Amino acid sequence: MDQDCRKTKDLTRTAPIERTPKRPRRSAEETRGEILDTAEELFRTYGFASVSIADIATDLSMSPANVFKHFRTKTSLVDAIAARAIEQKVHELAQLDSTPSPRERILALATHLMMDHLNGRKDAPFVFEMILVTIKEELDCGERFRHMIVDMLAQIIRDGAADGTYHVDDVDKFANAAFDALVCVIHPVMIGLEKPDILATRCNQVVGLIDAALRSPLAK
């Protein structure tokens, strides 16, 4: 660990002047949420590698043992931060209008995910670091994200089949294939490499391809 960097952190952040010396009693759920908020903010500001669980505890005026009760490792913190971000995202996506055609719904879903990453490019170092940790540690939050989006696509496909727009027997297979086809415009790494206007055109055309496949009576 970089000791110089740690010293800078200690000077600027560790005097919780506006906090009471004794923390008020909180539920386990509240404490967990507070730990995640603080960990996310510190990781974002100083980088994953240079923040320890002890730093997080200090920032919260908590004992490290108390943080350990909730999260045994920094990796488990990353997993929980990612899971929370995914849940938040799924909640947002559930608000998308479900009245338009299935094609418009798929496009709205893909565009929303794409714009998220485009708007979040300034966060890119943080996001990439989190993704690298999840890959190296084989955390299942990437898989969980995939499942949630595949479930949403499956629902759109089922609705499209119910109103006669789509002709698909194996909804799950096509929902997975649709997700994979959209990777080029929703994966943060792919988005990091391309210009927004090109991505928007691609997104539209790949959604057109998916929609045409699902409308085809041969797609069973």
Place this chain on the structure above:
Amino acid sequence: MDQDCRKTKDLTRTAPIERTPKRPRRSAEETRGEILDTAEELFRTYGFASVSIADIATDLSMSPANVFKHFRTKTSLVDAIAARAIEQKVHELAQLDSTPSPRERILALATHLMMDHLNGRKDAPFVFEMILVTIKEELDCGERFRHMIVDMLAQIIRDGAADGTYHVDDVDKFANAAFDALVCVIHPVMIGLEKPDILATRCNQVVGLIDAALRSPLAK
């Protein structure tokens, strides 16, 4: 530049004992090819950052001025190495059997590209370094690769339309969409993150999606 690393290189590689002191006269084309062979080998062995044009010249018993006549920068060497690899790849792909159904041809093309990267995983550090340079320097070899594969997909789609299998007016639009949909199984970064059997299933299903879209009379 890392001087220690350079010294190791000088000790192990710079005495061209099997070469005559005066190099035989070569055509500009031959010299260019020799420079690319040597640059690729040195980049692969020592990494892009720690090999200079002077190193490449020394290894070839050539004057740096002579190398400079062909390539002004290391970046232009990377562009030329990538372009050569792409041409080689396109030549290999042109040998693929063109008698099966268009779906089988798209699958063969995608599988070939996917397996290339899977087999080349041991080369991953070299390949990733080259990709990073092409992105940072905005070299056009990535675009060239895309164009060549899109052209191949367009040819398969046109053949499929000619025999009545496919119903597509805007071949170019669908060839581009098909390429984008396949990014999840042919992009080296995406392939680096997944297990081969999962990739094979995905490849098959995305090709099925593309094929269903192209067969649909609604796909115009």
